Amino acid sequence: MSVSVAIPNINLELGEGEGPHWEDDKQTLLFLDYYKCELFRWCPVTEELKSLKLGRSRVGSVVPCRKGGYLVGMERTLSHLDWDSGTTTVIQEIQSVGINDTFNDGKCDPAGRYWIGTMGAEVAMEPGYELETSSLYSLDTNGKLVQHVDKVSVSNGMTWSNDHQTMFYIDSMLSKVEAFDYDIVSGTISNRRDVVNFNLLPEKDTIGIPDGMTIDTDGHLWVACYGGGKVVCFDPATGKKLREVQIPAPRTTSCCFGGKNLNELYVTTSSYLASEQPMYGSVFKVTELGVIGQPANVYFG
DSSP, X not given: OEXXXXXXXXGTOOSBEEEEEEETTTTEEEEEETTTTXXXXXXTTTTEEEEEEOOSSOEEEEEEBTTSSEEEEETTEEEEEETTTTEEXXXXXXXXXXXXXXXXXEEEOTTSOEEEEEEOOBOSSTTSBOOSOEXXXXXXXXXXXXXXXXXXXXXXXXXXXXXXXXXXXXXXXXXXXEEEXXXXXXXXXXXXXXXXXXXXXXXXXXXXXXXEEEEBTTSOEEEEEETTTEEEEEETTTTEEEEEEEOSSSBEEEEEEESTTSOEEEEEEBOTTXXXXXXXXXXXXXXXXXXXXXXXXXXXX
């Protein structure tokens, strides 16, 4: 196993690197800066890095659309983005709940729906976010927005099992990876249950908080642990930790598999409140893991 810097933050001044998505058809990596509302598209072959400033204060996620362009979650809007012109067209907008909830992490399911959750406003008191004011939604291929889970605090990672029968989900403030039974036809979820409870792990004081995640072809989950400086692989059938990858930046935010053979793990990190550390906020690449990821889903609408 080898860990290296794919995109150094020293040139980007990233605050909160997030939302990595490998565009398999273009062989490029998408990711974003949550606080700067900036999207990035990087080609590892040419090392060309393109960026697009959206002009809003925060952006939570970006996914490609099968018909062209991208879907982005910005503040409390879901919009279609034309990259070349930088034009965004609002598809849905939600009402504010609590102080100031905003869209956060999002991904597409195997049927091409866009799932995205919100997160509570940052507050001065512990645990740092307004609790249970947010929700998990899906944007159907017909543009209909559906609320699935309420009383969420910080909606983050999600992925689907290889047989398309289970959806895995993280509300970071619960310090758990959870699972739902998933119906690919109707797009409904049910039977919520724990997969990994970080509060019960022997290393619970050092592992950090579960953030973004992805899945490999063996059905194992790879979870970025914010504050722990690592990505940890779990077997969702048993909750057992299988292995971990140490990242030389403590605020690991998310991860995805990419590369020509989908055998490279890209890891985004944050430099929030630690901009003096040049490694923090970089995008890292992990190779020689001996596992392969699934191609990322896109929006079918």
